[in-house]
Amino acid sequence: MSSNQTSLAGTRRGLLIILSSPSGAGKSTLAGRLMAWDASLSFSVSATTRPPRPGELDGREYYFRERADFEDMIDAGEMLEHAEVFGNLYGSPRAPVQEAIEAGRDVIFDIDWQGGQQVRNSTLSKDVVSIFILPPSIAELDRRLRARGQDSPDVIATRMAQSEAEISHWAEYDYVLVNEDIDETEEKLKTILTAERLHRDRQPGLAGFVRELNAEFRERVT
Ligand SMILES: Nc1nc2c(ncn2[C@@H]2O[C@H](COP(=O)(O)OP(=O)(O)O)[C@@H](O)[C@H]2O)c(=O)[nH]1
Numbered sequence: 001m002s003s004n005q006t007s008l009a010g011t012r013r014g015l016l017i018i019l020s021s022p023s024g025a026g027k028s029t030l031a032g033r034l035m036a037w038d039a040s041l042s043f044s045v046s047a048t049t050r051p052p053r054p055g056e057l058d059g060r061e062y063y064f065r066e067r068a069d070f071e072d073m074i075d076a077g078e079m080l081e082h083a084e085v086f087g088n089l090y091g092s093p094r095a096p097v098q099e100a101i102e103a104g105r106d107v108i109f110d111i112d113w114q115g116g117q118q119v120r121n122s123t124l125s126k127d128v129v130s131i132f133i134l135p136p137s138i139a140e141l142d143r144r145l146r147a148r149g150q151d152s153p154d155v156i157a158t159r160m161a162q163s164e165a166e167i168s169h170w171a172e173y174d175y176v177l178v179n180e181d182i183d184e185t186e187e188k189l190k191t192i193l194t195a196e197r198l199h200r201d202r203q204p205g206l207a208g209f210v211r212e213l214n215a216e217f218r219e220r221v222t
């Protein structure tokens, strides 16, 4: 590795990778697969006022908070973005995101379209890569929500009713994937991330590297 690439690693900022979709389209599953693929990725653990599902742990899937505590966090400016979704508050704590991207680590967000808009309109907008996940059909979305087996029929009905509104924001995203086959969608996500990283890394570092190549070339021809 050239000295130039070493200094590049120390200065580059992480990307903010936003995954949005209607509930049940598969974004949590895909986020989990990306995390398993690349241990350097950081997951933005959101805070929420919704109660934990069986098996969910405070600080792992979400920070489960009372509404008053959540509102205190908003008032203190601790949220990068926040929104009301399905009658509960959800938000991304700012500090861990800031820390990760300054250390050059890419951060995955599993947030809705409102959060996606807020992050895209924030001071971090130039580091954002946003991806919208569509289900192959509404019948399959309904089937996946039921098959997940974690929500009551009422909760599933609310999520299905909201899915059209969530889907209506698809065109605001950089990439749109139809999650039919989970392995194929995972591969496409990895390709997007790989290409976006190459794009990010070309700006600060490559001019110096090309100078090194030119110097080597001149040494050979003289
Ligand atoms: N704006 C915003 N939305 C979030 C955040 N965390 C989760 N969400 C969204 O809230 C919705 C409900 O999430 P959840 O209750 O975990 O249900 P699930 O997506 O069906 O598993 C999903 O659209 C999430 O993407 C957040 O920090 N901010």
Ligand SMILES: Nc1ncnc2c1ncn2[C@@H]1O[C@H](COP(=O)(O)OP(=O)(O)O)[C@@H](O)[C@H]1O
Binding pocket: 021, 022, 023, 024, 025, 026, 027, 028, 029, 030, 144, 145, 147, 148, 179, 180, 181, 182, 183
């Ligand atoms: N491509 C797919 N084909 C079939 N089932 C899927 C696919 N992607 C996800 N699932 C399943 O659908 C359910 C909802 O996925 P999940 O990742 O929880 O969705 P979201 O986070 O978008 O609400 C889960 O049971 C998951 O295993």
